[in-house]
Amino acid sequence: MARDFDFPGGIHPPQRKQASAQEPLRQAPLPSRVVLPLKQHTGAPAEPCVIPGQRVRTGECIAIAQGMISANIHASISGEIRSLEEHAVPHPSGGKAPCLIIDGDGQDEWQRLPSLDWHQTDRDALVERLQQAGVVGLGGATFPTQIKTCSRDDHSIDTLIVNAAECEPYITADDLTLRTYAPDVVEGAGLMALLCGAKRIVIGIEDDKPEALAALEAHLHGTDIGNQVDVPIELTVISTRYPSGGEKQLVKRLLNREVPSRGLPIDVGVLCHNPGTLRAAIRAVRDGEPLVSRIITLTGAALHQPGNIEARLGTPMHALLAQAGWHEAAVSRLVMGGPLMGFELSQADLPVVKASNCLIAATTEELPAQPPEQPCIRCGACETACPAGLLPQQLYWHTRSHDHDKAELFNLFDCIECGACDFVCPSHIPLAQYFRAAKDSIRFRHHEARKAEHARHRFELRQARTEREAAEKEARRQARAAAVKRKSRDRSAGERHETTLDTSQATGGDDVKTLRIAQAAAKAAVRKAEKALARASETGDGDIEDLEVQLATAQENLKATESRLEAARGTQENAQ
Amino acid sequence: MLDFVIIDNGIVLAIVALASLSLVFGALLGFAGERFRVDDDPIVEHIDALLPQTQCGQCGYPGCKPYAKAISEGEAINKCPPGGDSTIRDLADLLGREVRPLDGEAEDMPKVAYIREDECIGCTKCIQACPVDAILGAARHMHTVIIDECTGCDLCVDPCPVDCIDMVPRPSTLDDWQWPFPAGPGQRTPAPGLIATDRASATQGAVHG
Numbered sequence A: 001m002a003r004d005f006d007f008p009g010g011i012h013p014p015q016r017k018q019a020s021a022q023e024p025l026r027q028a029p030l031p032s033r034v035v036l037p038l039k040q041h042t043g044a045p046a047e048p049c050v051i052p053g054q055r056v057r058t059g060e061c062i063a064i065a066q067g068m069i070s071a072n073i074h075a076s077i078s079g080e081i082r083s084l085e086e087h088a089v090p091h092p093s094g095g096k097a098p099c100l101i102i103d104g105d106g107q108d109e110w111q112r113l114p115s116l117d118w119h120q121t122d123r124d125a126l127v128e129r130l131q132q133a134g135v136v137g138l139g140g141a142t143f144p145t146q147i148k149t150c151s152r153d154d155h156s157i158d159t160l161i162v163n164a165a166e167c168e169p170y171i172t173a174d175d176l177t178l179r180t181y182a183p184d185v186v187e188g189a190g191l192m193a194l195l196c197g198a199k200r201i202v203i204g205i206e207d208d209k210p211e212a213l214a215a216l217e218a219h220l221h222g223t224d225i226g227n228q229v230d231v232p233i234e235l236t237v238i239s240t241r242y243p244s245g246g247e248k249q250l251v252k253r254l255l256n257r258e259v260p261s262r263g264l265p266i267d268v269g270v271l272c273h274n275p276g277t278l279r280a281a282i283r284a285v286r287d288g289e290p291l292v293s294r295i296i297t298l299t300g301a302a303l304h305q306p307g308n309i310e311a312r313l314g315t316p317m318h319a320l321l322a323q324a325g326w327h328e329a330a331v332s333r334l335v336m337g338g339p340l341m342g343f344e345l346s347q348a349d350l351p352v353v354k355a356s357n358c359l360i361a362a363t364t365e366e367l368p369a370q371p372p373e374q375p376c377i378r379c380g381a382c383e384t385a386c387p388a389g390l391l392p393q394q395l396y397w398h399t400r401s402h403d404h405d406k407a408e409l410f411n412l413f414d415c416i417e418c419g420a421c422d423f424v425c426p427s428h429i430p431l432a433q434y435f436r437a438a439k440d441s442i443r444f445r446h447h448e449a450r451k452a453e454h455a456r457h458r459f460e461l462r463q464a465r466t467e468r469e470a471a472e473k474e475a476r477r478q479a480r481a482a483a484v485k486r487k488s489r490d491r492s493a494g495e496r497h498e499t500t501l502d503t504s505q506a507t508g509g510d511d512v513k514t515l516r517i518a519q520a521a522a523k524a525a526v527r528k529a530e531k532a533l534a535r536a537s538e539t540g541d542g543d544i545e546d547l548e549v550q551l552a553t554a555q556e557n558l559k560a561t562e563s564r565l566e567a568a569r570g571t572q573e574n575a576q
Numbered sequence B: 001m002l003d004f005v006i007i008d009n010g011i012v013l014a015i016v017a018l019a020s021l022s023l024v025f026g027a028l029l030g031f032a033g034e035r036f037r038v039d040d041d042p043i044v045e046h047i048d049a050l051l052p053q054t055q056c057g058q059c060g061y062p063g064c065k066p067y068a069k070a071i072s073e074g075e076a077i078n079k080c081p082p083g084g085d086s087t088i089r090d091l092a093d094l095l096g097r098e099v100r101p102l103d104g105e106a107e108d109m110p111k112v113a114y115i116r117e118d119e120c121i122g123c124t125k126c127i128q129a130c131p132v133d134a135i136l137g138a139a140r141h142m143h144t145v146i147i148d149e150c151t152g153c154d155l156c157v158d159p160c161p162v163d164c165i166d167m168v169p170r171p172s173t174l175d176d177w178q179w180p181f182p183a184g185p186g187q188r189t190p191a192p193g194l195i196a197t198d199r200a201s202a203t204q205g206a207v208h209g
Helices: A123-134 A143-151 A173-196 A210-220 A247-254 A275-287 A317-325 A381-385 A392-400 A403-409 A420-422 A431-491 A494-537 A544-575 B003-007 B011-036 B042-050 B062-071 B084-095 B126-130 B192-206
Strands: A031-039 A063-064 A081-090 A096-104 A160-164 A201-207 A233-238 A270-273 A293-299 A307-311 A334-338 A342-346 A359-363 B112-116 B165-169
Touching: A031 A081, A063 A403, A123 A143, A123 A275, A143 A173, A143 A270, A143 A275, A160 A247, A160 A275, A173 A201, A173 A270, A173 A275, A173 A359, A210 A233, A210 A381, A210 B192, A247 A270, A270 A275, A275 A293, A293 A317, A293 A494, A293 B003, A307 A317, A307 A334, A307 B062, A317 A359, A317 A392, A359 A494, A381 A392, A381 A420, A392 A403, A392 A431, A431 A544, A431 B042, A494 A544, B042 B062, B042 B084
Parallel strands: A160 A201, A160 A270, A201 A233, A293 A359
Antiparallel strands: A031 A096, A081 A096, A293 A307, A334 A342, A334 A359, B112 B165
16 A cells, blocks of 8 residues: 555565464463463562462462552463462573462363443443453553553543554464454454544554455454444555554554654554454453463474464463474574564473463574674664664664663664664674663663662651650650759759859750741641652652652651750740 | 933943942842752762662761762762762762772672571661661561662671571562673674573572572
8 A cells, every 4th residue: 555654764574474374273272281470461460369279260360460550360271279489481581480380170161250241331340351351462562451541541542553563574473363353353442442532443454464354354344343343443554564563663654643752652642452452352341251361373494383373371382382293303493472572482391471472483594593793884774774763873882882871862762672773784783682781771770779769768767767766855854854953943042053044045045946947847848748749649650658758757857856846945934 | 410410421320220230139149049048068969869878888987978978078989889880980970080999899799688587586686777677576576677678788787696687689580680781793692591591590599588
């Protein structure tokens, strides 16, 4: 389709999608044991709510979301909770994380949530259902879906984009989702459009998926579509180019709207969802089925039968690969995600998680090892390829010399880590890794600075408390001394006594004045801290715990000045 | 007569105008100077913000703020072991001083205090020593460290009469993991996962659950 607008840069890597796109979608057999990491989403890990030995049914919630950004985890098979233990998870570090392990009983007995008619149910109940069902973005970012829909509250959204571009080589999971479940995806889009208040739905699909396109068209031209979805649906075919599936790139390409630097598509009134997510959302609402399975592409030259498979979350990857007939010896690299944005796995005994959209068991010929990095020759190829309009070459120099401020000045955080610059670099510089490392290191520094600030506030609270205790002690001591003095004065009013009292009266008067000022200042500080805390708890941003510490410090300071003032007043009265 | 002199004589008019202007602005400046006076030296706040706030006292001052004050009065900037080289660099940038190597031994990894709870006698000495109130407990009851609040200053280790406090490496989760920088030109950059696995198994023994 000829369109005037386009994003800059982009590349045309070999697609290699045919191998997995030819086979129809298969269902993976029920695994006998699943490993479910507590964190399969962006945000805080979920908290387990089951005990070892407990019987669970498929779809039962086994770990509850914690805090604002988090997602529930559900049992993906029926059986018995075996343990909560550290298990290797798919992560670029190759590290371990806490996982719940379920031994299956082979029954697959379900516990579904009540089914909802989304046309009749109110919005809050639908959002709550998405939250209950643990639906997250299945394109790879795994951001909790219900939070995206809540963004309606402070942004006006007019368009919902179904991101079916699937531009990265090898991956065909969205293609197969659309071919197999086009009605579900379209209905899910209708549900999401209703939730976010979008006036229209735009499906963006690359032209290398003719079968998915045909399935969508057949469904959209059906008669009953108007009953299902209330808003107009537009199907837009775009030419294949990596990375048109990037949110910002797709928004630019479909709607010619430019997402601002460090912004999100919602800033220009657009929400993007992946077809898999939409299907998961409609299943959660219409069928009451939580997110317990996903479609995953198994591909690579080391597999006999590449294809797409719908697998329960937590299924060991080696079981799926064995089913696809893998030559374990021939695998040189096992990659989760695409070849450009994915990461290498160090072993195959890892569970399928919500983010696993593709597994590539590649041979050496297929994905050769990265050649050694050569010096940058400043050819500028990366700048032509960058889809975000950045200057990767400049960023490279700054990140390499750890000059993070400069890198941020060159908009490092607008880098989408697509790897287009790596692909075109004639010197084989792993540019995207430099940028990821620099981003992580900047985030770490911000995190450390926040932690230091918090420690300082706690230290100040402690100091304020010690001071308050000292002041109170002093006040009690003076009160006692005053009482003694009064008694002795009653008995004998000596001249020498009078003179000392006179001097103390003068200083006492001064003290009271300065202390009154100090008390007023302390009161103002308490009010200020209270206001800041109230504002933070209303809007939800800012570190509430830290603000509470600051408020407590201000209160301690106020108490200290108050007891000092009381003591000073006592002395003054005593003197008169 | 006086009006005549002032209005007609340009020089006098200029002098009077300038004098009154200077009076007005002088008064304004004087008032602003009194009204918006800053009692503390603002540079101390800036320095304090760069220090790691462990309040460990290894610099010889009782806390980070006193050290910040001392730096502003000319003390050396290389006396903060928890901050390490990066803090020295930041301070040198801020103050326009020379970067000096750290005075003392740098800390190789972030640590936290760990109380061996069955040996704790509940004397509260460590609670009194903790600058950030990160130890929880009461007299004759077991104490424990709030790991998220501990800054790893090790001020609680010495006061403990039964030596039941250890400084252990801060346990790390996958969220703390950072992508490593590639090795640079001429080097093959290995997959990051392999390095991290090795590192995890090397430190595993020392981490308390």
